[in-house]
Amino acid sequence: MAYPLYQVDAFADAVFEGNPAAVMPLNAPLDEDVMQRLAQENNLSETAFLWPEGDAWRIRWFTPSKEVPLCGHATLASAHVLWRELHWPHDELRFNSASGELRVRKVDDLIELNFPALMPKPAELSADVAERLELKPQDVRSAIKELVVLASEAEVAAFSRDFSGCESLESGVILTARSDRDGVDFVSRFFGGPEVGIKEDPVTGSAHAILVPYWAEKLGKSELVGRQISSRPGQIECVLDGDRVRMRGQARTYLRGFVEWT
Incomplete structure (x- = not known):
């Protein structure tokens, strides 16, 4: 058949x-x-x-x-x-x-x-993730996936490694920062952990279920534009609507x- x-x-x-x-x-x-x-x-x-x-x-x-x-x-x-x-x-x-x-x-x-909106909670960066990151995060959170906030869009864009060998991870790592671009609030990249089987995902909707409540709180706004700056980039219009995220x-x-x- x-x-x-x-x-x-x-x-x-x-x-x-x-x-x-x-x-x-x-x-x-x-x-x-x-x-x-x-x-x-x-x-x-x-x-x-x-x-x-x-x-x-x-x-x-x-x-x-x-x-x-x-x-x-x-x-x-x-x-x-x-x-x-x-x-x-x-x-x-x-x-x-x-x-x-x-x-x-x-x-x-x-x-x-x-x-569903997944508000990430404060967390600590594990040693194997920190070793691969080689950068000092501005903030670290967790909500199924690890959320690592970097100082700038340039740091997110320049990261050239992955987290596929990090045994402490289950669902991967989101790198994010405030955007330098007009009309874009934040940028991100998503890297899978060893169990996910994906080194880097181009545009990740489930990651924005975590990113949107985080940046909505930080920026004091409920309507946001996120851009995932992988080698195949993509842009998502987002709204935090109570305990839901519309993308x-x-x-x-x-x-x-x-x-x-x-």
């Missing part, structure tokens, strides 16, 4: 930008080991699997090495596939996930994600095809 597969560049207004994700819409779930092997074969930071569940959709996200509880760019890519490729007729989508219900809606030509971006289909296996 052949299964549809789409590859979508998320948080991008053109192909070859943003963060690529694989999306596989299904009629029913596959075995977990099969989904994991498909994600490994796709070899992208995330593969999203989705299937109908009542009047909503069940969604699960897999990196090449493990399932993760929350992923922003692959959720945006999934919504793009349902609307643009499969012609889902409604302007709002509900995804049931390991992180609860996620609502996605169309806002003009943008797709808006509604995620808006565009997506473009790069590939349409089918996969099959015996």
Whole structure:
């Protein structure tokens, strides 16, 4: 049997930008080991699997090495596939996930994600992360992922190592700083830990669920623009709305095809 597969560049207004994700819409779930092997074969930071569940959709996200509880760019890519490729007729989508219900809606030509806000708490930098960082942080926080605040955008941009060998990490490290750019409030980069199987993720929606409440408090504003300054950059319009973070971006289909296996 052949299964549809789409590859979508998320948080991008053109192909070859943003963060690529694989999306596989299904009629029913596959075995977990099969989904994991498909994600490994796709070899992208995330593969999203989705299937109908009542009047909503069940969604699960897999990196090449493990399932993760929350992923922003692959959720945006999934919504793009349902609307643009499969012609889902409604302007709002509900995804049931390991992180609860996620609502996605169309806002003009943008797709808006509604995620739980994860306010990071003060934390200490572990020795192996500090050794690779080789910089003095302005602040260190933690909320699933480690949040390391640096002195400047230049320091975030110039960092040239990764944290793949840091055994103290589970879900990776976010480097961030206030932006030097007009119209952008903060910049960031996200690096996966050894269990995630991603050295650096281009544009990370789940990281902004942590970044937005942090910078909203620091800057005293609820509407922010974040730019992830990886080699494939992307920009996210963000709103802190109580205990939720709304993130808006565009997506473009790069590939349409089918996969099959015996």
